[in-house]
Amino acid sequence: MDDDVTGTGYPVGWEADAVLRDGTTTHIRPIRPSDAPALQAFHVAQSERSTYLRFFAAMAKLPERDLVRFTTVDHVDRVALVALRTVDDTEHIIGVARYDKIGPDVAEVAFNIADTQQGRGIGSVLLEHVAAAARERGVRRFTAEVLPQNGRMLAVFRDAGYDVSQHVDDGIVTVTVELDPTERSRSVVAERERRAEARSVSAILEARSVVVLVGDEEHEAAAARVLASLAPLAAAGEDVHVVAPRASGLPVPAGARGHHELEEVTGPVDLAVVALAPDELLEVVPDLARLGVRGLVVVNEGYAETGAAGLDRQRRLLRAAHLAGMRVVGPGSYGLARAGADGPLTATLGPVPLAGSIGVFCQSAPTAVTLLATLQRRGLGLSTFLSAGNRADVSGNDLMQFWQEDTATTVACLYLESIGNPRKFSRLARRLAAVKPVVVVTAGRSGQVVPPGHVVRATQAPRGTLEEMMRQAGVIRAENTHQMIDIAQLLDTQPLPAGARVAVVASSPALAALVAEAAASAGLDVVPATGVVPEGWADADVRAAVDSVYALADVDAVVAVHIPVLGPGSTSFVRAVAHAAARTGRPTVASVLGRHGLVPDLATTTAAGDPWQVPAYATPEDAVLALAAVVRYAQWRARGHGTYVAPEVADDAHERAEALAATGPRTLEAHEVAELLAGYGITLVPSRVVTDADEAVAAAEELGWPVVVKSTAASLRHRADLGGIRLDITSADAVRDHFAQMEDLMVRQFGTTMPLEVQHQVPSGVACVLRSEEDPLFGPVVSFGLAGDAVDLLDDVSYGIPPLTDTDVHAMVRGVRASPRLFGYRGLPPMDVAGLEDIVERVSRMADTLPVLRSLELNPVVVTPTGVHVLGARCEMAPASRSGDDRRALPW
Known part of the structure; x- marks a missing residue:
């Protein structure tokens, strides 16, 4: 790191790589004193008009005094960020954003974007990053003076999504920008x-020109496989270049051009596939940038999976590539493929996959081998395939962004060994799943597996968090890759079921009964009518039996199973099923001996002449499990996902919370917790901590009868069964008696007395516990459960990853097995669930918008038929471990 960075309070956390509007990349970081020559070069290269718009005066060159002032900042009251791009192996400044504080929470902001880089969204990206930096430093408002003719800069402010106002004075437009994120600003950032x-x-993925770089003999085998997969592209007349050592005997595909040096290649080239030693690759990145390469696929290893030195190499590669405007796939990638209208692009270590409409993302190269082989064996075609290897840069999140509007992809499948940004994954998966099914397999159920080479923050989140996050996002969770492809082939060939009602048609009554039991166990509703088609029936009888099942009006899907006992069986059954399914349009899964995947005799056409394919499964259980997963997805998609909760909070709630966290990690005092909660609309039932009986009586008189007396010891304060809580106290004498008894309990339990707590007693109801924990990986995790030992021991808890919608909150409250107690269980009156959900919504908003909220526990939250009462709360605050904003940034 530069000498002018160390020991100066330089905020390393503000450094980020970002994707620009045109899909290229830039590096954003705080300015340094050593940037003075680059800043001067940036200024000199600007047009006279741009200089005038920035400084309101002609200035051919920055005076030395200004140059020092602009590049020497304190990163607190004076902040400047630069956007960088490497050209000819030299870093150039392509944009500058700065602010100077002019009040306690107000700063003046200014931008300058290189003339040659206009229209690429650099200004909007810099605004996002400098606004985030400002919020970290307590700045809540930007002001800027802009000339009326500076339309580009006015548009950056206007289109940012923040609350913006402006007025004109003496020919100058003064713009005021409120920096607190709004729903619109978040949606603007997300859409950009x-x-x-x-x-x-x-x-x-849609590259039409490729260069393959090959290192020594160690890398030739991998390069040969890539070149074999690129043969169709070369044969189609597209530009395919091979750069290999002079002594290499690597076969060059027909139509491709071989070179001994990269300098011999003339651009432009869209994609580079490299099998080079890490140090060699770093050396050629500038030459690849000269050719206009947009993507770098690294098929060899030798990076983060090898240890600290390899991780450093990986980070240097990313920095060099992003400064040159490139994205990186890998290292350790198995390659990529895209079925396009202009011909396929395949650059993989394996065979060319069939063209189709399934998009597949995976990280592990060995898993990619089995996935591609299985898809090929089943006859399933791909629209997109990408193996991310170490997932250093391009990730499943990037693919979901691409698939969102990719008309060639109708089903998205992801095999994830790790998830680097679960909050973003949840947001993107939810949006994609609303229009296209998303099927996910993770390495392990908890999401806490970190394979070698994957740079992932540690997590302390409960093991059920990932499962809840997937459910909340509408993702179809598969147990393994076999099940993922089972589900994908159903989604690829059949319409979504309208409901969970299922009919069974089978080759024997016993088999039909077994299939019906499997379907019921999977959560499907099996209709009583069952079709039986024994072996040896005539074709007409088979068709009649099958058609009778498809004629049922109260059926949403059909499971067809045919397992002959006495011979190979007749094809009449599969033909009848295929024709009936095509005629009715009813979703169908089949398990027929000897058939797996997409087989010809389960294919036919509809009356309109469109192709129709019934998918075949190895076992009836596989068919049923795939159908059940798709039914659950269809139900999620049909019922809507609600709107993000945004309960009203006090105007200064966020600022007060930040102030409470400013003194470092600590547990808040009781009055501070009450103040924090009040800002977010949560009222804590008042209580008093007392040290003797007289204080206890005085507190009871103040709070109002009846009261409860509680221990302040953590092990007893929620345990009425152990004497830690005394209820229904209605007189001063009773207060004194209970106080004395509890003092004796404290002495016996802990060897000393402890203060006690007196609180007004609320009506009886159902006690609940609501928590929020800030996790290093998942960010805020909100949990809900009913109070009690049994609930804790059985882990009967639901989880949510904010931001939550009202539908998410609804599902959380009903997602615990003990939730019937809230809805009139065994003659009890229904509780105020709407009031409870309001509290959950407010905690969700706190957790989402307050990165300084390390943990919060509301315990107990007593829900009565007429209201909700928060009786206890504990809160820990700490400096933010996540940015808390929506800056666009890539991992590095």
Whole structure:
């Protein structure tokens, strides 16, 4: 790191790589004193008009005094960020954003974007990053003076999504920007991010010119496989270049051009596939940038999976590539493929996959081998395939951004060994799943597996968190890759079921009964009518039996199973099923001996002449499990996903929370917790901590009868069964008696007395516990459960990853097995569930918008028929471990 960075309070956490509007990348970081020559070069290269718009005066060159002032900042009251791009192996500044504080929470902001880089979204990206930096430093408002003719800069402010106001005075437009994120600003950032990341992936997957770089003999085998897969592209007349050592005997595909040096290649080239030693690759990145390469596919290893030195190599590769405007696939990638209208692009270590409409993302190269082989064996075609290897840069999140509007992809499948940004994954998966099914397999159920080479923050989240996050996002969770493909082939060939009602048609009554039991166990509703088609029946009888099942009006899907006992069986059954399914349009799964995947005799056409294919499964259980998973997805998609909760909070709630966290990690005092909760609309039932009986009586008189007396010891304060809580106290004498008894209990339990707590007693109801924990990986995790030992021991808890919708909150409250107690269980009156959900919504908003909220526990929350009462709360605050904003940034 530069000498002018160390020991100066330089905020390393502000450094980020971002994707621009055109899909290329830039590096953003705080300015340094050593940037003075680059800043001067940036200024000199600007047009006279741009200089005038920035400084309101002609200035051919920055004076030395200004140059020092602009590059020497304190990163607190004076902040400047630069956007960088490497050209000819030299870092150039292509944009500058700065602010100077002019009040306690107000700063003046200014931008300057290189003339040659206009229209690429650099200004909007810099605004997002400098606004985030400002919020970290307590700045809540930007002001800027802009000339009326500076339309580009006015548009950056206007289109940012923040609350913006402006007025004109003496020919100058003064713009005021409120920096607190709004729903609109978040949606603006998310949409810009989606377009930029989708475009960057599109540039890789839809490349029409490729260069393959090969190192020594160690890498020739991998390169030969890649070249074999590129043969169709070369044969189609597209530009395919091979750069290999002079002594290499590597076969060059027909139509491709071989070179001994990269300098011999003339651009432009869209994609580079490299099998080079890490140090060699770093050396050629500038030459690849000269050719206009947009994507770099690294098929060899030798990076983060090898240890600390390899991780450093990986980070240097990413920095060099992003500064040159490239995205990186890998290292350790198995390659990529795209079925396009202009011909396929395949650059993999394996065979060319069939063209189709399934998109597949995976990380592990060995898993990619089995996935591609299985898809090929079943006759399933791919629209997109990408193996991310170490997932250093391009990730499943990027692919989901691309698939969102990719008409060639109708089913998205992801095999994830790790998830680097679960909050973003949840947001993107939810949006994609609303229009296309998303099927996911993770390495392990908890999401806490970190394979070698994957740079992932540690997590302390409960093991059920990932499962809840997937459910909340509408993702179809598969147990393994076999089940993922089972589900994908159903989604690829059949319409979504309208409901969970299932009919069974089978080759024997016993088999039909077994299939019906499997379907019921999977959560499907099996209709009583069952079709039986014994062996040896005539074709007409088979058709009549099958048609009778499809004629049922109260059926949403059909499971067809035929397992002959006495011979190979007749094809009449499969033909009858295929024709009936095509005629009725009813979703169907089949398990027929000897058939797996997409087989010809389960294929036919509809009356309109469109192809129709019934998918075949190895076992009836596989068919039923796939159908059940798709039914659950269809139900999620049909019922809507609600709107993000946004309960009203006090105007200064966020600022007060930040102030409470400013003194470092600590547990808040009781009055501070009450103040924090009040800002977010949560009322804590008042209580008093007392040290003697007289204080206890005085507190009871103040709070109002009846009261409860509680221990302040953590092990007893919620345990009425152990004497830690005394209820229904209605007189001063009773207070004194209970106080004395509890003092004796404290002495016996802990050897000393402890203060006690007196609180007004609320009506009886159902006690619940609501928590929020800030996790290093998942960010805020909100949990809900009913109070009690049995609930804790059985882990009867539901989880949510904010931001939550009202539908998410609804599902959380009903997602615990003990929830019937809230809805009139065994003659009890229904509780105020709406009031409870309001509390959950407010905690969700706190957790989402307050990165300084390390943990919060509301315990107990007593829900009565007429209201909800928060009786206890504990809160820990700490400096933020996540940015808490929506800056567009890539991992590095």
